[in-house]
Amino acid sequence: MCLAIPGQITELFADPHDAERNSLAMVDILGVRRKVSIDLLQDDPPGPGDWVLIHVGFAMSKISSERAAEQLEMLAMLGEASTARDELFDGMTNIE
């Protein structure tokens, strides 16, 4: 539950109440595309191509691609990658 999954940002979406900033991003997580919130990174907003650590639908921190690869491999070794993927599919209602 406290493990976070790396994902790569492909697109940013403006906050519906504040066009000045982006609040959601489309990310690719283990081949699954979904929208996540980037509000936790508002002090240092990420851009397309950046890797972020994602926990329960929120990007928690920016990481390098090397760290993302390390984390993905660790999840695979822990046997958590398929669980993480299943969880993503569980909640595949897209966030608008």
Added chain:
Amino acid sequence: MLFVDEFRNPELIQRAVDEIHALADPKREYRVMEVCGGHTHAIFRFGLKGLLPPNVELIHGPGCPVCVLPMGRIDDGLELAGDPNVIFTAFGDMMRVPGSKGSPLESKARGADVRIVYSPLDALKIAQQNPDRQVVFFAIGFETTAPSTALTLLRARGLSVKNFAVFSNHVTIIPAIRAILESPDMRLDAFIGPGHVSTVIGCRPYEFIVRNYRCPIAVSGFEPLDILQSLVMVLRQLRDGVAKVENQYNRVVPWEGNLAALRAMAEVFEVRPYFEWRGLGFITQSALRIREAFAPWDAEQTMSVPGICVTDPKAAQCGEVLKGVLKPHECKLFGKECTPEHPIGALMVSSEGACAAHFKYAVT
């Protein structure tokens, strides 16, 4: 992938293991608690215990939020789920956790509308799609997860979603560590600090551990080498007779934490005077409730939550295992009445629970 290989490099791992053996004084015992359930899982999965000298013992801490939730809170949640107008949403981890009258999954089998969500934002979305139903999100987790619930509530308010409520069971890690340090039957020499909780709270909140208890701590990543390096860090401190907070996971954890996350938590939540932890009892100021400003989205303020108190089954010794007083296989029910297929206690349900990890990987 050079970086990844580094963390699996057998030479580096061997070097860390050798240093641990060199640092561990054979004339004394070392009891080191890993606070986080993710670490517990990794320690078992990678068989790290087998690499350590026999006098360096890893004690599994309270950092599995599913495991420390008292049964009464699950019963309370399932009372809400019993209302036919309610859509009850929770993380997948919660589904098989038994309350006194069964798990969320069993409630679903009996007809309640129970749905797994990956994110609290998904629960909010379900509320928007079902305006004539009341959606309840069963919120659980330490500071890793609480900011996400807080931001979801800020979003619910921003979008004026009226049929969405959160049943907050969020807990905070520092009071639990303090309770363990104050517990008379515990003797700990050092801590391996939680990795992802610390991305939110940073390293400063651990300073009381070194100041008041002279107990070293290293905030750690989840790779085998991370955990071994963290052990080296605390064993060096013990050898040198010092106690400080070290950040082994500084490639992810900033010393000051995530200020945006802390701001969102502070806006939405306040500290409860006390909260019951499974196995640890009531701990003061150890959990988060929703502030009055967000009352319309608080299940405890708008719905009737019965406040059920249930004592654990007498034969189960979850409390002793949770505090590290007993090892999982020393519980009378371990592997007999209580297995991952038929769990009696939550420690056997979650993959981060000490009993489930022990059952799956350990050779006793």
